[in-house]
Amino acid sequence: MKKTSLYDEHLNLGAKIINFGKWQMPVQYSGIIEEHKAVRNAAGLFDASHMGEVLISGQDALNLVQRLITNDASQMKVGKVIYSPMCYEDGGIVDDLLVYKLEDGQYMMVINASNTTKDLRWINKNAELFENVDVVDKSGYYALIALQGPLSLQIISSIMDKDISDLKYYSFVNTKVNGIDAIVSRTGYTGELGFEIYLQKGKAASIWRMLLEAGNEKGLKPAGLGARDTLRLEKAMCLYGNDIDETTNPLEADLAWTVEFSKEDFNGKKELKKVKEAGIDRKLVGFVMSERGIPRHGYEIKVEGEVVGEVTSGSYSPSLDSNIGLAYIDKGYTSIGREIDISIRKRDVNAKIVEKPFI
Amino acid sequence: MSTPNDLYYTENHEWISLDGEEGVVGITEHAQEELGDIVYVELPTIDEGLDQFEEFGVIESVKAVSDVFTPVSCVVTEINESLMDQPELINEDPYGDGWLIKVELKDKSELDELMDSTEYKSFLEGE
CATH class of the missing domain: 3.30.70.1400 (Aminomethyltransferase beta-barrel domains)
Known part of the structure; x- marks a missing residue:
């Protein structure tokens, strides 16, 4: 199994470690819900070096x-x-x-x-x-630290000379963080104001510690893969392997905005164009449970007893205090407000299709 | 890791306490910690008869779904209704307010097949 350069930091912080693909990664430190709320209300620090x-x-x-x-x-x-x-x-x-x-x-x-x-x-x-x-x-060269949350700018600014308050969403700078060369981009997987810091592996632990200290009084918490998943789900961001994979295409995944048909040839253009012209057979939608029950990856979706789809991601949502999910549902059944049943342990549990993102 | 002396334990990390004929069943401190934040509980109906080690409910944390099994053959006499709205009670107080069901035992000798706290402690160390 592989360990990131921050592995010892995670152990020292009392993280629970899980195997994630080939990697040993922190799934949580203090608890998924607490970490989730820290990111929404203050800030959270993630190790994303496995990317x-x-x-x-x-x-x-x-x-x-x-x-x-x-x-x-x-x-x-x-x-x-x-x-x-x-x-x-x-x-x-x-x-x-x-x-x-x-x-x-x-x-x-x-x-x-x-x-x-x-x-x-x-x-x-x-x-x-x-x-x-x-x-x-370059995967073996870079460590990746993600600082996410409404207070992330304040926290990162306290250890940087350069002012990055004007850095736009989906932009980056080549800069120094506490004297260490880094790429700092305004990106993330939580839907909050946030930054991702790419830096040489050997330098990552010092920056990780410095950020934790700088954010300590502001409510910054280290956050693991568990919170990363609930945070991205509330914003309806796709997770590869759950919501998208080799058997799904970008159009049905509601990612049409990322497919530029006007550019010259690209892999998949011909087939995707056909899909676009014929119309998609199914669509990735968001839903909220109306009755008690938590949807999970792979659960069937039914309408009037007929299977019309499958859950791709599902969880308790800490921000909404309700249970939410993403699912591929056959065309004709995907309108906002439609009631569907999620088959949970052989029981049909009522849910409703809603607008994405959830929050 | 707390493992109170007066309880019997299963290898699946449930506990049962005995008060006269009545048993109280829950999951252990270790089990709740492994699960993490518990957000959903499904429990049986009252008067349901259960065999020893039969599945009687489901506990879900943010990340995991976990079945729970009865330590002994029994009939369910009461379920912990507060868990419907406050499943986190299991995390906060697994041996107290976070109990799952109360049962009437069918055969007390089945308790001999369970672990006492010393045995459970060494079982945890071996896991």
Whole structure:
């Protein structure tokens, strides 16, 4: 099993460690609900070092990126970040990722930990189509610390010389954090004001400790994968492996805004165009339980006794104090306000389709 | 980790206490800590008859779904209604306010198959 460079910090903080893919990661410290509320009301500090970073550079870097992702990177300025699915030719999702434009002709893709091997194989295979492009896996170089929550700006500012209060959502700067070289981006997986800090592995523990200390009196708490999941679910952000995977396409996942059909050829364009023209068969929707019960990944959805879909993510929502979920539901049954049943341990439990995000 | 002396324990981390003919069943301190924040509880109906080690309910934390099993053959006489609105009582007081069901035992000799607190403690260390 792999450990991030912050592993000892987690142990010292009393974290409960779980196996997450190949990684040993903190699932919680003080408790998922407490950590969740800290992020919504103050701030939380996450170790996201298990994420993969892939550097794509050379004259053909943009061409490769454009072929790989469904979103359009051609209009990006240096210092910008975009979110995009990466698809196979059949329109199935290989992974969802962030693209950072580091320089002209140099991009960094941030990919899901559990997909790194598969993604690199796919990226390298596509790179063969271009003459001047280098693909380098930097996952072993970077640690990634995410500071998320309404007080995150105050906290990070106290250990940075540079003023980043003007940094826009989905933008980044190459800067120093307490004298250490870092990429700081205004991104995150919680839907709150927040920052992600990429820095050399060996320097991560000192910055982690410094941030915890700087935020201590403001209510900052270390937060684990458990809270990360409930926080992203309340904002209806997709989790690869739950809500999207190789058998789902971006259009049914309600990610049409990330598919730029007007750009030149990209992997999956042909198939996705067909889907768009024919209309999607099912759609990822959000729902709230009306009766007692917690929806979980894989539970069936029924309307009048007929199975019309399946839960992809579900949990207790600490912010709403109710039970919520995401599900693929067949077309014709996806309208807001529609009542559906979730099959929980052979019992049909009533729920209602609602607007996303949940909060 | 607290393991009170006057209780009997199962390998699945339930406990039962005995007061005359009546037993009270819950989950252990260790079990609630492993589960984390408990947010949902499903319990049987009163008068339901249960075999020893039969599943009688479900406890869900934010992350996990866990079945609970009766330590002994019994009939359910009471369920802890407060858990419907305050499932967190199990986290806060697993041996007290966080009890799950009260039961009438069918066969007290089944208690001999359970662990006492010393045995349960060493069982936990071996897990």
